[in-house]
Amino acid sequence: MSVGHYQRHPDLRLTALEGEGVVLHLKERRYFTVNETGLVLLEALKEPKSVAELVQALLSEYEVTEESARQTTEAFLAQCLEAAVVLERPA
């Protein structure tokens, strides 16, 4: 995972329903669901964030180890980058 910053695609819209996140991708006119952790990360990614800042966002919400939060963050980011849901920004 690079040391740059990340930001969610500007055409995403998010909402939550009973612990599930619903994400619309307006540009592609499709939607998908994410779990609660994914929703926390995507909400944090409204502004550009580094991996370290995203890990902190998870640590402030959940009682997990830093290592576990980092693994979750990196795995989620990798999926989102591949799907063009999150974009890499210059640091």
Added chain:
Amino acid sequence: MTSVASLPQGLESNDAELAALVSAWLGGSRIPLPEGFRLVLEVTEEIPSIEDPRTAYSQSSVDIRAGAPLGWVHLQWRSLPAMARVEEDRPVAKVFLSRAAIADPELLFQTFLLLVLIFLWRRAGRFHLHAGTAVDPNGRGWLLAGPSESGKSTTIALLAARGWRVGTDDIAFLTGANGRAAVLGFHSPIALRPGGHQLLASHVGDGIALRRRNKTGFFAEDLRGGWLPSVEPDVVLFTELGSERTRLEPLPPAAIMRSLLQWSPWVLFEPTASQEHLDLLSRLGRQARCYRAQLAPDLFEAPRALLDFLP
């Protein structure tokens, strides 16, 4: 372009007869016109042709383009010469209509102007939902969303004939009211196919012939229940036609949102008001018990049995 004193504020046309018909249609819907509403109808044989690089989405013979890079919504009627431009952030539209396009006002309203209205209302915080609404004798609001021929209108007409109050059987607009999701009903006849009409016939008269749609219409107030301008749903049914007995199955959150998005799809279509629209769908999903409902002949014989499914 003239503005006639008796027309609602914001409605203008260079054709007085068309203006009066559209005024009656809007007034008949009983949905109040929003602040800042402006609808200009120009009858002309020179329909503007606009280079629009956006991909068209087609519905009911209308090509619709929205979003970046132009922002405004571009509607082009493929069947007859007509186009409309709805401004990006305001409930303002200019519509260009040929004489051929206004020759059949019912077709014009149902096919083209209804879509213009859907995009105008989005800009006033009212989001189209393909659904029917009613309120049961205990005061609970019901919303039935589903495809054509899934039993929505028949169920709603039968419930109205048994004293339930009805908002709409088909054209609904989701909005916010006091922290809750509410649904405005477009006042129009509940439109029944021959089978549904037959089921209702023992309760009411002949109804209104809706020839173009091969249906018979009944206003809710002509049935026993009456009409309501707004319903706050406590129960949502996503309907499909069942073959034997009526069944209701509670839905998990992801399926609720998937179904709400299916019956309110403009949320995915353009950035304008999309977050507000999505938040309202989510609020509706939280405030109501949501079920997948297979509606079968046993319900049409005893529609009040719907109440027995609730805890």
